[in-house]
Amino acid sequence: MTAQFGCQHCTASLLGKKYVLKNDSPCCVSCYDRIFSNCCEACKEPIESDCKDLCYKGWHWHEGCFRCTKCYHSLVEKPFAAKDERLLCTECYSNECSSKCFRCKRTIMPGSRKMEFKGNYWHETCFMCEYCRQPIGTKPLISKESGNYCVPCFEKEFAQYCNFCKKVITSGGITFLDQLWHKECFLCSGCRKELCEEEFTSRDDYPFCLDCYNHLYAKKCAACAKPITGLNGAKFICFQDRQWHSECFNCGKCSISLVDEGFLTQNMEIFCRKCGSGVNSDN
Structure with a gap:
């Protein structure tokens, strides 16, 4: 007698019936659908044995449920x-x-090449020089409010040149006596240190740091012998080829300030009128 050919789960005979092999063992359609069917991500119904099971990253769909979640068009055999x-x-x-x-302002499609610059994106063919209208690609560029420019076009259209090195100033720079310098080229004419972050003054149209100017050109105060620069609105007093800081222009005897006051002199000394009269009477 022939052994019974049955379902491995319910033992029902499968002779002449449709069945599914699971792990090399026969299973009736009813048991297979109940035990092994995957649940569709869209409709949440089981994907039965007579339906096509579409799988993506461990998720499963009926063929008819495999659709775009926004426009609902089928994604079967289409890119997604x-x-x-x-x-x-x-x-x-x-x-x-x-x-x-x-x-x-159009969408940059997935898979197409896009260019990124300063947080914005362009199609490769849209990322072009505003002057020659050629794509910039990965070549060096210079950006202005009016757009992006390849370096040769920028130099033709906008470039200003450093008065010291004669090379193009692409950004920033220092203006002095209507001429331009790179920040790193604007140097003290004495010690050659950079002046872009320093106070400076000029002599015969040449820039000098304060130390060099004071050492080379500044007059010395007749009282304290320190340089008189006149910078930052500082006032000074001149009298008979001598100079004083305003705070140093004091009576040589009582030390009262003589600024805007009458004074007397004797030899190289200055005195207020009261002290000067006493000095003259002593003589």
């Missing part, structure tokens, strides 16, 4: 992308998730 556990056709993904071109 996943966003936050949602499946989207390429068009919906692009409209929702892809960057927009800074120039043409």
